[in-house]
Every structure is written in structure tokens, then in C-alpha cells.
Amino acid sequence: NAGVTQTPKFQVLKTGQSMTLQCAQDMNHEYMSWYRQDPGMGLRLIHYSVGAGITDQGEVPNGYNVSRSTTEDFPLRLLSAAPSQTSVYFCASSPSASFTQYFGPGTRLTVL
Amino acid sequence: DAKTTQPPSMDCAEGRAANLPCNHSTISGNEYVYWYRQIHSQGPQYIIHGLKNNETNEMASLIITEDRKSSTLILPHATLRDTAVYYCIVRVAGGSSNTGKLIFGQGTTLQVKP
Numbered sequence: 001n002a003g004v005t006q007t008p009k010f011q012v013l014k015t016g017q018s019m020t021l022q023c024a025q026d027m028n029h030e031y032m033s034w035y036r037q038d039p040g041m042g043l044r045l046i047h048y049s050v051g052a053g054i055t056d057q058g059e060v061p062n063g064y065n066v067s068r069s070t071t072e073d074f075p076l077r078l079l080s081a082a083p084s085q086t087s088v089y090f091c092a093s094s095p096s097a098s099f100t101q102y103f104g105p106g107t108r109l110t111v112l
Numbered sequence: 113d114a115k116t117t118q119p120p121s122m123d124c125a126e127g128r129a130a131n132l133p134c135n136h137s138t139i140s141g142n143e144y145v146y147w148y149r150q151i152h153s154q155g156p157q158y159i160i161h162g163l164k165n166n167e168t169n170e171m172a173s174l175i176i177t178e179d180r181k182s183s184t185l186i187l188p189h190a191t192l193r194d195t196a197v198y199y200c201i202v203r204v205a206g207g208s209s210n211t212g213k214l215i216f217g218q219g220t221t222l223q224v225k226p
Contacts, residue, residue, distance in 0.1 A: 004155075033213075035214075042215075042216040042217065042218070043156070043214065043216045045213045045214075048213070058213060059213070090155045090156070092155075092156075092214075099144070099146050099161065099201065099203050099214055100146075100158050100161065101156075101158060101214065102158065103155030103156045103157065104155050105154060105155055106153070106154070106155050
């Protein structure tokens with residue numbers, strides 16, 4: 001099993017550009033989520049999904065969209081990038097909405 | 113969710129046991145204690161969790177006091193690769209309103225030294 005994979009590892013955007021951060025898992029997990037991590041602020045939940053076709057907002061959803069068309073994939077879309085979205089983004093998955101979660105390696109995003 | 117308190121940093125000699133404490137004096141009866149760690153620049157890694165009994169797996173042991181107000185994560189033979197930030201998290205497991213949201217505090221930075 002590859003576990004949770006994220007692409008790209010690094011990305012630089014200009015303000016106003018859009019992009020999609022990819023997240024995939026091969027463990028047949030129902031639950032997937034996106035966090036962002038900023039220095040000194042810990043991880044904050046952006047969006048989560050309890051199964052294909054079902055998504056919901058976390059604590060910092062503004063500026064981000066998600067969809068879950070398959071169990072395996074949970075992409076995060078930045079609609080119009082802003083410097084405040086400079087962060088490290090982590091995707092996680094688990095068999096259910098439990099707290100035994102498996103994290104990907106992260107995507108380091110810089111918005112200029 | 114119960115608040116947790118951890119020391120900001122600890123040192124441990126390589127090969128020795130690392131004992132990381134966590135206070136959670138307001139823990140409720142249905143809240144579990146979870147431990148994660150984050151090695152520099154990597155995603156958080158699940159270590160272990162427990163409700164009231166002591167737990168052991170291939171990575172660590174979790175000792176929870178009888179009154180459940182504190183716990184200790186034990187890495188029995190720490191290596192340099194165990195240098196990381198360790199997070200103690202208290203949450204109710206499952207439930208229809210469960211978002212699965214993990215709340216990571218500041219954690220304990222463990223430095224394993226040769």
C-alpha cells in the first residue's frame with residue numbers, strides 16, 4: 001500500500017491563480033480530510049468527507065473547494081490564491097471519522 | 113473536548129526510554145487519549161490511543177493513570193529518528209456528529225541525543 005499520497009510536493013503561485021492539490025489513498029478509507037499547518041498555529045481543518053459524494057466544511061473553509069467523486073481521491077481546489085493561503089497542506093484518511101488517521105507527506109504552497 | 117497540557121520540550125539519550133507526560137484533568141468518561149507525532153517537515157503520524165487500560169503496540173506504550181487525569185507515552189528505546197514533536201489529544205471516539213477533527217496543541221518537542 002502506498003498509503004496517502006499528495007501531489008505536488010511544492011508549489012508556487014501568484015495571487016489570483018487557481019490550482020488543485022491532489023490527495024489519494026489506497027486503503028479504502030471512507031473518511032478523508034484536509035488540514036493546513038502554519039508556523040506556531042498547529043493544524044487546522046479545512047474540509048472533510050465521510051464518504052464518496054459527501055463533503056463538509058471544517059474550521060477554515062473559505063477560499064477552498066472540495067469534491068469526493070471516488071473513495072480514493074479527495075482534491076482540494078484553491079479558487080483564487082491569496083498570500084494568506086501560503087501554508088503546508090496535509091491530507092489525512094481513516095476507516096471512519098475516528099481519530100486514528102493517516103496523513104500524507106504534505107504540499108508546501110507559497111502564494112506570492 | 114478536554115484540554116491537555118504537555119511540557120514544551122524534553123531531551124532523551126539514545127537507547128534510553130523516553131517518557132512523555134500529558135495532563136488531561138478535565139477528561140470525560142467517554143474520551144480517549146490519542147498520541148501523534150510529527151517529525152520535521154512530515155505529516156503527523158498516529159502512535160497509539162487508549163481509554164483507561166494501558167496499551168502497547170510496536171511503537172510505544174501508553175500508561176493512563178487510574179483517575180485518567182494524566183497519561184505517559186513511553187518510547188522504550190529511543191533512537192535519533194524519534195526526534196519529533198509529540199502531541200497528546202483527547203477526543204470522544206465515534207458518534208454521528210463526529211467530524212474526525214483532530215486538535216493539535218503545541219505538543220512536546222522530544223530531542224533524542226547520541
